[in-house]
Amino acid sequence: MVSQGWIDYYNNFKLYFIISNRDFRANAGHQFQILATLCEQAQQTVNSALQVFLQRQFVSSQIISQELFRSQINESIERWKSNTLNSFLHLTQLIRVTNQGNQLINSFHNFYFYLDQISEQLIPVPANYSTCSCARSSACQIPMGIFVYNWTIFDYVELFRIPNFFTGCFLVESLLESTLECFYDHQCMNIIESYTSNTTTNFSLLDTTRNSPNETVQSIINRLMIDAWQSNISFSAYYKMCSPLSCTYEQTRRHDIVYLISSIFGLFAGLVFGIEILILIILRFIEKMVNDFSLIELKRRFKDLFICREEEQIINRCHFILLILTISLLYMATSLTLVAKTERVIKPSLFTYQYLLTNYQDSLQCSCSHISIEYQSFLTITSRIHQICSSDFVSNDWIDYIYNTIDPFHLNYTDFRTTATGQYQLLASFCQFSRQVLNDALSNLLTSHFIDTELLSYNVLYERIQSSLKEFQMAIPNSFLNSLSVIRETTGANMLMNTFMTSSEFQYETAFTMFSIFYTRPLSYEKCNCGLSSKCVQSSRGMMAGCYPLEALLQSTFQCFYNQTCIDSHNVFQALNISSSTSSQFLINSSIESILNKLMVEDYSINISYEKYFSHCEPLLCSYSYCGHRDILEMTLNIIGIYGGLVIIARFIVVFFLKLYLNKNQKVSPQKGET
Incomplete structure (x- = not known):
């Protein structure tokens, strides 16, 4: 159906007789050419976008898990598909609305001319399909069929109607509303063939197992004419390209048997040695007290503790004092020293997390059980559009009012009212288009996933979303503005000429007696000629008139819409409220183009439900570190562990220094000889 042979088959059909513009044979070649162009553009759009997508770099400071890798890649693919589809649909939609607003002339489907005998000017007249006028809507359409002219009734008679296949003001509009069901049906194709050729064609029917015959072309376009997407994500290839140099990991486990045995032996030795000495002292003291127990004897025994008569007593008591002092100093030093402690909380509640965040903000880390969370599950974003888009001036009632009260084809081309219908249709379309672009972009953003292995605090989460929103605000208008600029x-x-005849006009010249010659002449606005620039405009009735309705609208402002006399002196429709403009980021005298450059958005508002974010993250474990003192049990066990060694070292020190002291102070008496 989109092959050149199929298109040529209908384009080469010889019309030897008068034929209706509703006849399938007159339009099929053009419509299949449009369908082929749409197929080609869809394929080119996908290929170009895919090439750009595959050239992007996947950036990560460290290798990530297979689950997280697949999640991030799938997220990127889904976002790419959505952006590619929206880009294609927005471009085609923009072309369609600007064609209608500019009222561009096509091959006598949306208008016809008649020659005014008085002025000798060609006057354009909008075509009508049933009760629908092409000046008001591009969607006017009627079914196509096979027609023959009946000279008896001087009208066309329908011989066969093509099921759900239409023609109208613009062939692309009617094609999008059509279905291809006839081209799935062998009988339908045979009937068409019988009216177009005496030979049998070799074109194959469409396959009903792949697509539904009742599907409109618009619905096919809405999925970029793609039946299914396929992707292959290779984690092994990613791992090979990453080629990690080293990996570190943290493991929580019980102490091994060697550590346990050595610790027990250390504690046992210290406890045995300490308890042995303590028991000996107690037994010796009890023995002496039992033999001679009295208050006076108790005092004497206590004093004897500090009286040393023998070297061994001095060593024992100095040893004991040094040992007590050393243990006390170690205990005090250990208790005063701050150490880093790490605590873990399993599956904390939101209240617990907020408490920990308040007290341990710098070190708190919580891992999420779900690393990928849809934005829309905890985030809402709303936008406020310029008030013109919610006013009566973009309604069908207003456009119908302008269309029915003004005859644009008998006004001077410099009069704004000549193109008023087209300009207001464009304004309404831009409001609708802006909303659609915003809704698609916001839907794309909100259905995408927020990916992070860690639970973020509200402030960090808010900053991340604000940063994404700023990128979102800057990126959205770019594609739209680029497409509009190309158009x-x-x-x-x-x-291109339009039916309003505002860019050029027909000049009538009678050169021969049998027929006349018409040629076009560009029009001028003040000192600007439409043949040199399509952006020529001229002020008229508070608005702008120009070569094309689109150019005139973009260079106009909304000032007239705030003035009742300017916009509607009959008070049928109320002007915009001037007080509402104070809350607008746009000035009253801002050009419509500058407002459209921001998609007519006044501002965005976001609402983050941290409770829902926390619930979807569902943290499994939170850990935090802090500096604190060692607990008593830990210090006691540590000192007991080194007690045995301290006893030996303390005794060695006491003995060494005592011997040194005694040797130094020992007096040697000299012997006196006889004289």
Whole structure:
């Protein structure tokens, strides 16, 4: 159906007789050419976007798990598909609305001309399909069929109707509303063939197992004409390209048997030695007290503790004092020294997490059980559009009012009212288009996933979302503005005519007696000629008139809409409220183009439900570190562990220094000889 042979088959059909513009044979070649172009553009869009996507770098400071890797790649793929689809649909939609607003002339489907005998000017008249006028809507359409002219009744008679296949003001509009069910049906194709050729064609039918015959072309376009997507994510290839140099890990486990045995022996030795000495002292003291127990004897025994008559007593008591002092100093030093402690909380509640965050903000870390969370599960974003988009001036009632009260085809081309219907249709379309672009972009953002292995605090989460929103605000208008710029330039460069005859006009010249010659002449606005620039405009009735309705609208302002006399002196529709403009980021005299550059958005508001974010994250474990004193049990066990060694070292020190002292102070008496 989109092959050149199929298109040529209908384009080469010889019309030897008068044929209706509703006839399938007159339109099929053009519509299948449009369908082929859409297929080609869809394929090119996907290929170009895919090439750019595959050239992107996957950046990560360290290798990530297979689950997280697949989650991030799938998230990127889904976002890429959505962006690619929206980009294609927005471009086609923008072309369609600007064509309608500019009322560009096509091959006598949306208008016809008649020659005014008095002024000798060609007057354009909008075409009507049933009760629908092409000046008001591009969606006017009627079914196509096979027609023959009946000379008896001087009208066309329908011989066969193509099921759900339409023609209208613009062939692309009617094609999108059509289905291809006839081309799934062998009988339908045979009937068409019988009216177009005496030979049998070799074109194959469409496959009903792949697509539904009742599906409209618009619904096919809405999925980029793609039946299914396939992707292959290779974690092994990613791991190979990453080629990690080293890996570190943390493991929580019980102490091994060697450590336990050595610790027990250390404690046992210290306890045995200490208890042995303590028991001996107690037994010796009890023995002496039992033999001679009295208060006076108790005092004497206590004094004897500090009276040393023998070297061994001095050593024992100095040893005891040094040992007590050493243990006390070690205990005090250990108790005063701050050490880093790490605590863990399993599956904390939100209240517990907030308490920990308040007290241990710098070291608190919580791992999420779900690393990928949809934004829309905890985030809402709303936008406020310029008040013109919610006013009566973009309603069908207003456009119908303008269309029914003004005859644009008998006004001077410099009068704004000539293109008023087209400009208001464009304004309404831009409001609708802005909302659609915003909704698609916000839907794309909110259905994407927020990926992070760690639970973030509210402030950090808010900053991350604000940063994403700023990127979102900057990126959204770019594609729209680029597409609009291309449309404006190509329309002007090709000097396409519109039915309002505001860019050029027909000049009538009778050169021969049998027929007349018409040629086009570019029009001028003040000192600007539409043949040199499509952006020529001229002020008219508070608005702008120009070569094209689109250019005139973009260079206008909304000032007239705030003035009742300017916008509607009959008071049928109320002007905009001037007080509402104080809350707008746009000035009253801002051009519509500058407002459209921001998609007519006044501001965005976001609402983050941290409770829902916490619930979806569902942290498994939180750990935090702090500096604190050792507990009594830990210090006691440590000192007991080194007690045996302290006893030996203390005794060695006492003996060494006592011997040194005694040797130094020992007096040697000299012997006196006889004289």
